[in-house]
Amino acid sequence: MTLAIFFGCTFIAFGPALGLFLFTIARDPLRIIIFIAGAFFWLVSLLLSSLIWFIAIKASDPRDEPLQKGLLIFGVMFSVLLQEAFRFLYYKLLRKAIEGLVALSEDGCSPISIQQMAYVAGVGFGFMSGAFSMINLLADALGPGTVGIHGDSQLYFLTSAFMTMVLIFLHTFWGILFFHGCEHRRWWEITAVIVMHLAVSGSTFCNPLYMGSLVPSYLLMATAATWAYLLSGGSAQNLQRFLLCKSCSVMGTGDPAGSSGYLDQCWGGKRVSQGLE
Amino acid sequence: MVNHEQRTECWSWHKHLKRKDPFCAEISDFQRTAPMTELSAHLPQFQHGQLTENFPDNHLSNTNDNSERRRHDNSERRRNDNAESETNGQPQNNMQQVVEQDEEDEELTLKYGAKHVIMLFVPVTLCMVVVVATIKSVSFYTRKDGQLIYTPFTEETETVGQRALNSILNAAIMISVIIVMTILLVVLYKYRCYKVIHGWLIISSLLLLFFFSFIYLGEVFKTYNVAMDYITVALMIWNFGVVGMICIHWKGPLRLQQAYLIMISALMALVFIKYLPEWTAWLILAVISVYDLVAVLCPKGPLRMLVETAQERNETLFPALIYSSTMIWLVNMAEEDPEAQRKTSKNSTYDKQAPANQTQNEGAEADDGGFSQEWQQQRDNRIGPIESTPESRAAVQALPSNSQTSEDPEERGVKLGLGDFIFYSVLVGKASATASGDWNTTLACFVAILIGLCLTLLLLAIFKKALPALPISITFGLVFYFATDNLVQPFMDQLAFHQFYI
Numbered sequence: 196m197t198l199a200i201f202f203g204c205t206f207i208a209f210g211p212a213l214g215l216f217l218f219t220i221a222r223d224p225l226r227i228i229i230f231i232a233g234a235f236f237w238l239v240s241l242l243l244s245s246l247i248w249f250i251a252i253k254a255s256d257p258r259d260e261p262l263q264k265g266l267l268i269f270g271v272m273f274s275v276l277l278q279e280a281f282r283f284l285y286y287k288l289l290r291k292a293i294e295g296l297v298a299l300s301e302d303g304c305s306p307i308s309i310q311q312m313a314y315v316a317g318v319g320f321g322f323m324s325g326a327f328s329m330i331n332l333l334a335d336a337l338g339p340g341t342v343g344i345h346g347d348s349q350l351y352f353l354t355s356a357f358m359t360m361v362l363i364f365l366h367t368f369w370g371i372l373f374f375h376g377c378e379h380r381r382w383w384e385i386t387a388v389i390v391m392h393l394a395v396s397g398s399t400f401c402n403p404l405y406m407g408s409l410v411p412s413y414l415l416m417a418t419a420a421t422w423a424y425l426l427s428g429g430s431a432q433n434l435q436r437f438l439l440c441k442s443c444s445v446m447g448t449g450d451p452a453g454s455s456g457y458l459d460q461c462w463g464g465k466r467v468s469q470g471l472e
Numbered sequence: 473m474v475n476h477e478q479r480t481e482c483w484s485w486h487k488h489l490k491r492k493d494p495f496c497a498e499i500s501d502f503q504r505t506a507p508m509t510e511l512s513a514h515l516p517q518f519q520h521g522q523l524t525e526n527f528p529d530n531h532l533s534n535t536n537d538n539s540e541r542r543r544h545d546n547s548e549r550r551r552n553d554n555a556e557s558e559t560n561g562q563p564q565n566n567m568q569q570v571v572e573q574d575e576e577d578e579e580l581t582l583k584y585g586a587k588h589v590i591m592l593f594v595p596v597t598l599c600m601v602v603v604v605a606t607i608k609s610v611s612f613y614t615r616k617d618g619q620l621i622y623t624p625f626t627e628e629t630e631t632v633g634q635r636a637l638n639s640i641l642n643a644a645i646m647i648s649v650i651i652v653m654t655i656l657l658v659v660l661y662k663y664r665c666y667k668v669i670h671g672w673l674i675i676s677s678l679l680l681l682f683f684f685s686f687i688y689l690g691e692v693f694k695t696y697n698v699a700m701d702y703i704t705v706a707l708m709i710w711n712f713g714v715v716g717m718i719c720i721h722w723k724g725p726l727r728l729q730q731a732y733l734i735m736i737s738a739l740m741a742l743v744f745i746k747y748l749p750e751w752t753a754w755l756i757l758a759v760i761s762v763y764d765l766v767a768v769l770c771p772k773g774p775l776r777m778l779v780e781t782a783q784e785r786n787e788t789l790f791p792a793l794i795y796s797s798t799m800i801w802l803v804n805m806a807e808e809d810p811e812a813q814r815k816t817s818k819n820s821t822y823d824k825q826a827p828a829n830q831t832q833n834e835g836a837e838a839d840d841g842g843f844s845q846e847w848q849q850q851r852d853n854r855i856g857p858i859e860s861t862p863e864s865r866a867a868v869q870a871l872p873s874n875s876q877t878s879e880d881p882e883e884r885g886v887k888l889g890l891g892d893f894i895f896y897s898v899l900v901g902k903a904s905a906t907a908s909g910d911w912n913t914t915l916a917c918f919v920a921i922l923i924g925l926c927l928t929l930l931l932l933a934i935f936k937k938a939l940p941a942l943p944i945s946i947t948f949g950l951v952f953y954f955a956t957d958n959l960v961q962p963f964m965d966q967l968a969f970h971q972f973y974i
Contacts, residue, residue: 224590228926231593235923238916241974242955245963252962267966274974323919327964328973330911351971358973395973402971 196352201336204352208329208359212322215367219314225307226315233285233319233370240281241327244274268400275392278320282370283385285316286377309378310371310427317370321363329359348403358399361412365395368419375426391415585933588886589926591797595734596925599893600918602738603745603901612691613746614905620747622646627749639751646752647759654774662781677720677736682713684739726798733795737890741897745905753902754950760895761946768940794887892941896921899949907953909961916956920948 220226248270255262289312296305332355343349369388376384395415401407607613619626622645625638660669686709693700716736719729748756767773900917907913924945932939967974 224586227590227593228586231919231922231926234919238919238952241960241963242952244974245960246955248963249959264970267970267972270963271967271972271974278974324974326915327912327960328968330915331909331964332968334911355971358971362973399971399973 196336196338196340196342198337200352201333204329204336204356205333207353207356208325208333209322209363211360212318212325212363215318216322220318223307226311229289229307229312229315230319230322232288233316234323236281236285237278237320237323238327240277241274244270244277247273271396271400272393275396276389278324279373279385279389279392282316282320282373283377286313286374289316289374309374313371313374314367314427315370316374317367318363320370321366324366325359325363328362329355348405350405351403354402354405354409357409358412361409361416362395364416365391365412365419368416368423371423371427372419391419585929588797589929591886592888592925592929593922595730595795595797596888596893596896596922597918599734599737599741599897600900600921602734603741603897604904604914606688606692606738606742607745607901607905610691610695612694613742613901615746616749617746619749622649623748623752627751635751639749639755642749642752643755643759646756647763650763651774658774658778658781661778674717674721677717678713680736680739681716681720681732682709684743685709685712685735688739688742726796730795730797733890734893737795737893738897740890741894741901744894744898745901748898750902750906753898757895757899757946758950761940761943764940764942794889795893796887798886888941892945895942896925896945896949899946899953903949903953903957907957907961909957909964912961912964913953913956916952916960917949920952921945924948 216230220230248266251266251269252263255266257263289309293305293307293309293312296307297303300306332352336352342351348354369392372384373388376382376388395412398408398411623642624645625641627635627638627642629635629638657669686705689705689709692698715724715728716732718724719732720736744753767775770776899921900914903917904910904914909916924947925941928939928941928944931944
């Protein structure tokens, strides 16, 4: 196709993620490590789920088209469940890591809070998920060809890019929601995340009927975004002040652990984040 | 091998003040000596009847400087962190103080651990990016133009069994060459043939910097159809090579030296990717990581012997190619060993060919920089006989504090042997060259290697023992390569075909 398509799709799919990475993750080494470890966990979950799918495929008749499609759908659902399971495992690992960091810190506070870890882990999952979906497409987009020449949709690349972007965002928010649910033992939050993930993946079964997959996904993303924002301590007033650029009344900028722009204080051994208002 | 232990150990040394301060300098000595094992004669390779040569790559890093710096850092740390640090000069501090400082050090280790991990992530990533970019664009490095003389058996056979047998034989030959080279190195060192080793190193890096980069430049021009005259090329290569030699073997800006080391590792990795047939390459990677594990953790490895010899003689080995991430500032150091510092820049060049092992060994020794087991051993050996003497304590306390306070303790550096760079890049490069999954496989291997490196550093911080940097990363990389290529790729293909998203 063309360079324009390549760059356009790359930035649609990965632009926001890159922005998130550069501005919130890249400066703190600990966050980068958590990011990469998150990507790694997602990768392992993908590996296991594709192993299961592969075994199922090999055990079945390759000429039976509906069966193959059914197995693929099963593979997708199983993969979603496995991803969430690995997100839980990652949560457990990060909990242990926080305990270690707290034990070794000077002031009894971990340099990074579980909420920040949740966010970074979510971005890690999302980025890897998006990369695996999109990178081969982008590489093909550089080469010659015509999209949809055999009667398929001509918007293949564009919709893939948009879907990837929404998935990356969703993984980020799901990370926050999931970890919050695990922290506070709210199982319904965890269930909601799993159901949302299944819904988003399920909606892609409508492709190439893109209205059926992109629109619900974006709506779900908006919901998840609001929910995650509220869970992270945001509120309508915060948003208003941010949008109207009201000056901060709380002194200090930035927190010792990184560049989140939040004033972190350590009260009673617990790191408390105060959003700059 | 990765090294930042050195720093911690330096701290503990200072704390206990049981050893002479110069011990820290000796750490660098070890680093310098470590690479000795990397020396390997370069062997000619026949390619279509034409004799070409593989070049050893040896580099010395400013490990010496690093250790000096670390000494500074350590002493500064002591002073800054503990008001009672000055009293450490007194013999037999109370244990409590020591224990506190132990904990402090541990915490500091972990606190700075993340930063060190990133300091290694960046160069490893850059090297891999260079290799993958070259593989994807310059077809020369994926074209089959013969094999190294060390892998004489061809892989284009009729049956799978034959191919497997040939690749096993190839890998066996390569590994034995490497082992022989390492032993040769040890022997050379034992018999004090320093000039031979020095000369070897310099010739190796000369060949690498000039010849290999000339070939690389030529191929890049061919790929992009750039017309170029010989005079311009001569000028470019001359400048590149000379500045490289100066930066690597003597002094130069830190970033430039790091860039050269990365470029050299990438060049070497490309040579390996080009000249090693597929199955042989994977087998060699696997065997190399096993060898690395054995060489570093077994008491009878040639690497260990080398380091022990260096210890007995109380001298420094030639540092191998080590990537170092900090700048060494020699600030008013009470130079116990000025000689040692001069020598820092002498890099041992090692032959790439036999290099696998040697690189490994070297890597093991070199970037041990502190992590190496040799280092541990040395320390253990030293701890016994060495007592803190009034002179050493005086020397330590004489270290000017004002010159240290400006140093940022966070600038402590890490080292990683170039052999590790090379083999990581070989893995990722081979993955991008020959995988059906293409970019997915490359990305998976990349993440796997980074995680392996992270785990290695974590284990290092926990066990405070020298650990090889290859095994975990290469194992993860290999597992993910084969799994992604054979399992994940068909799955992702089907998903992309139907445009399903997981």
